[in-house]
Amino acid sequence: MGLALSHGALAQDTVKIGSVLSVTGPSSFLGEPEDKTLKLYVDKINAAGGIAGKKIELVIYDDGGDANKARTFATRLIEDDEVIAMVGGTTTGSTMAMIPVFEDAKVPFISLAGAIEVIDPVRKFVFKTPHTDKMACEKIFEDLKKRNLTKIGMISGTDGFGASMRAQCVKVAPNYGMQILIDENYGPRDSDMTAQLTKIKNTAGVQAVVNPGFGQGPAIVTRNYAQLGMTSIPFYQSHGVASKSFIDLAGPAAEGVRLPAAALLVGDKLPESDPQKKVVTEYRQAYEGATKQPVSTFGGHAYDGLFILVEAMKRANSTDPQKIRDEIEKTKGFVGTGGIVNMSATDHLGLDLSAFRMLEIKGGDWNLVASGS
Amino acid sequence: MAEFLQFLISGLTVGAVYALVALGFTLIYNASGVVNFAQGEFVMLGGMVTVFASAAGVPLPLAALVAIAAAVAIGLLLHRFAIEPARGASAVTLIIITIGASILLRGVAAIVFDKQFHKLPAFTGDTPVDVLGAAVQPQSFWVLGGTAVVVLALYVFLEHTLVGKAVLATAANRLAARLVGINTTTIMALAFGGSAAIGAIAGILVTPITLTSYDVGTLLALKGFAAAMLGGMGNPVGAVVGGLLLGLLEAFGAGYLSSTYKDAFAFLVILIVLFAAPQGLFGRRVVERV
Numbered sequence: 047m048g049l050a051l052s053h054g055a056l057a058q059d060t061v062k063i064g065s066v067l068s069v070t071g072p073s074s075f076l077g078e079p080e081d082k083t084l085k086l087y088v089d090k091i092n093a094a095g096g097i098a099g100k101k102i103e104l105v106i107y108d109d110g111g112d113a114n115k116a117r118t119f120a121t122r123l124i125e126d127d128e129v130i131a132m133v134g135g136t137t138t139g140s141t142m143a144m145i146p147v148f149e150d151a152k153v154p155f156i157s158l159a160g161a162i163e164v165i166d167p168v169r170k171f172v173f174k175t176p177h178t179d180k181m182a183c184e185k186i187f188e189d190l191k192k193r194n195l196t197k198i199g200m201i202s203g204t205d206g207f208g209a210s211m212r213a214q215c216v217k218v219a220p221n222y223g224m225q226i227l228i229d230e231n232y233g234p235r236d237s238d239m240t241a242q243l244t245k246i247k248n249t250a251g252v253q254a255v256v257n258p259g260f261g262q263g264p265a266i267v268t269r270n271y272a273q274l275g276m277t278s279i280p281f282y283q284s285h286g287v288a289s290k291s292f293i294d295l296a297g298p299a300a301e302g303v304r305l306p307a308a309a310l311l312v313g314d315k316l317p318e319s320d321p322q323k324k325v326v327t328e329y330r331q332a333y334e335g336a337t338k339q340p341v342s343t344f345g346g347h348a349y350d351g352l353f354i355l356v357e358a359m360k361r362a363n364s365t366d367p368q369k370i371r372d373e374i375e376k377t378k379g380f381v382g383t384g385g386i387v388n389m390s391a392t393d394h395l396g397l398d399l400s401a402f403r404m405l406e407i408k409g410g411d412w413n414l415v416a417s418g419s
Numbered sequence: 420m421a422e423f424l425q426f427l428i429s430g431l432t433v434g435a436v437y438a439l440v441a442l443g444f445t446l447i448y449n450a451s452g453v454v455n456f457a458q459g460e461f462v463m464l465g466g467m468v469t470v471f472a473s474a475a476g477v478p479l480p481l482a483a484l485v486a487i488a489a490a491v492a493i494g495l496l497l498h499r500f501a502i503e504p505a506r507g508a509s510a511v512t513l514i515i516i517t518i519g520a521s522i523l524l525r526g527v528a529a530i531v532f533d534k535q536f537h538k539l540p541a542f543t544g545d546t547p548v549d550v551l552g553a554a555v556q557p558q559s560f561w562v563l564g565g566t567a568v569v570v571l572a573l574y575v576f577l578e579h580t581l582v583g584k585a586v587l588a589t590a591a592n593r594l595a596a597r598l599v600g601i602n603t604t605t606i607m608a609l610a611f612g613g614s615a616a617i618g619a620i621a622g623i624l625v626t627p628i629t630l631t632s633y634d635v636g637t638l639l640a641l642k643g644f645a646a647a648m649l650g651g652m653g654n655p656v657g658a659v660v661g662g663l664l665l666g667l668l669e670a671f672g673a674g675y676l677s678s679t680y681k682d683a684f685a686f687l688v689i690l691i692v693l694f695a696a697p698q699g700l701f702g703r704r705v706v707e708r709v
Contacts, residue, residue: 075534204679230678235638237629240429240554241673241681244422262536262630273547274425274554295538295630298545 064129068136071111077136079345116140120147133351154371156351165394173394175350179211185306185402187222195253199246203259205234211258260286265295272299306402346383421552426674432559434666435566439621440643441658443614449590450610457521459636464490465622466631470537494615528633541627651702
């Protein structure tokens with residue numbers, strides 16, 4: 047059951063923005079911070095007088111992680127609520143199910159889903175804020191190349207996230223001169239990966255190991271990696287484990303592990319000169335102050351989506367979805383939690399590799415890897 | 420050789436947990452004829468209650484005892500309020516009841532605890548032990564040793580105590596057992612409590628290696644059930660051998676064949692065994708007179 051949550055004043059002069067999120071269900075740890083972020087900031091915008099004198103009315107539906115429900119709610123947003131834009135779509139599955147509805151209605155849709163197929167091929171009314179797994183692979187390979195390591199072993203989870211990222215890594219490896227000598231995987235619920243890692247360990251010439259994965263799997267892989275005494279071989283995780291709980295679960299074994307992640311995680315460690323410093327620090331304080339929960343990159347993606355839309359609405363100075371869409375596409379130099387966004391007619395994500403920071407875990411905390419080390 | 424040993428120890432460690440889950444299935448199946456699919460939730464409770472009790476400041480050994488007591492209490496409640504009232508129902512109905520109980524326990528655990536993953540410290544440190552070139556976590560020895568102790572204790576209980584013999588008698592023929600004055604309801608409750616304790620012990624032993632969360636029970640119940648079928652449903656020795664075999668099949672499948680097909684390989688072997696011997700490796704041939 048989805049309940050429409052009308053947020054904000056129901057004055058004559060309101061503008062409706064829609065959202066369909068997976069607030070409950072298996073993806074709730076993504077959907078929950080997205081939901082809280084949108085409500086928090088819409089309230090803030092309204093308290094400050096809204097956009098050009100108009101208050102935002104936020105209509106949120108919870109799809110529970112079910113793509114069929116998401117599509118039904120998308121139709122409801124268009125036909126009943128008559129929203130002028132949409133920020134939502136927690137999972138790639140939900141997003142892909144909703145795309146046709148917004149394309150047909152010619153209403154802009156800023157998605158919060160990870161996979162590259164949301165914006166590749168480019169669809170006129172669909173944008174997204176989160177980094178793609180392809181970018182994560184490229185960031186890792188870039189770092190490996192700097193360290194003159196080109197022969198790698200891979201161990202990936204067979205869940206959606208792990209399998210998709212593995213495929214992207216295999217695809218972009220030649221661009222960076224990477225040779226994948228051994229390509230192992232594990233089930234998302236497996237509790238011991240020593241067999242796969244032993245095979246990698248005994249493969250001659252492996253200079254580094256990359257582990258695309260999500261959830262608890264990578265934490266167990268990291269523990270097994272240390273158990274087998276492989277820590278002399280550089281070990282890379284993905285942005286899928288960019289949360290404090292990974293460090294907590296993997297324990298001392300996480301020492302020296304590298305991974306690409308958004309600036310939001312290391313806000314306090316960014317130099318004052320960093321253009322994202324102000325945004326990520328303020329978002330973190332606002333979110334943690336309001337929810338008493340640690341900030342996550344997922345909530346950050348919702349923040350970015352909302353403000354890309356708000357700024358486009360201000361520039362368009364209109365509630366016409368078409369005009370707002372045109373302005374979203376013209377987004378340039380937008381500083382968000384995920385990076386600096388520069389969109390174009392051929393790029394509806396607008397992030398480059400500088401959006402990812404390479405982090406290394408040292409002393410149980412994230413540390414920025416200085417470029418060139 | 421080192422590689423072989425690494426796979427062997429990995430397989431035995433994972434297999435020991437499957438063996439304990441299979442043993443829980445066996446005990447309840449023998450006493451009541453019920454295949455209890457909530458068996459995996461006992462393992463989850465063992466790990467989760469220990470995690471949360473020790474987070475609340477209870478010392479680890481005491482937290483483990485609290486977890487076992489909690490699991491036993493839930494096992495007894497399950498028997499008293501879900502199984503006992505439906506005693507006359509068919510086997511399929513009883514299985515559906517236990518599946519329902521498993522879903523309920525998972526849902527309650529998600530609310531009472533949380534949906535995050537949790538860890539427990541290893542009992543005797545994380546420094547790997549070198550066994551002829553294979554790196555073994557000290558916790559693996561705890562898992563293997565703990566399993567051996569549980570199996571031995573269960574054997575002594577069933578073979579050398581009066582109450583244990585009553586369980587065997589109930590398993591063999593419930594009506595005859597009642598005729599000689601055995602309270603079969605109490606014996607069944609005992610089996611549920613005992614299975615819950617065994618499951619919780621498995622959860623406590625293995626959580627330092629595998630981590631735990633509210634929904635780890637589902638897969639364990641499936642694997643434990645497969646192990647029990649492989650060994651022969653209702654045979655304690657079969658349950659242990661089946662569990663260890665399944666763990667070894669997975670580890671050697673991942674190590675020597677392909678990690679992509681390791682689960683398929685394990686289940687393929689089980690299917691072949693069951694085609695050849697439908698009763699499992701140690702199952703009794705049941706002869707129906709018509």
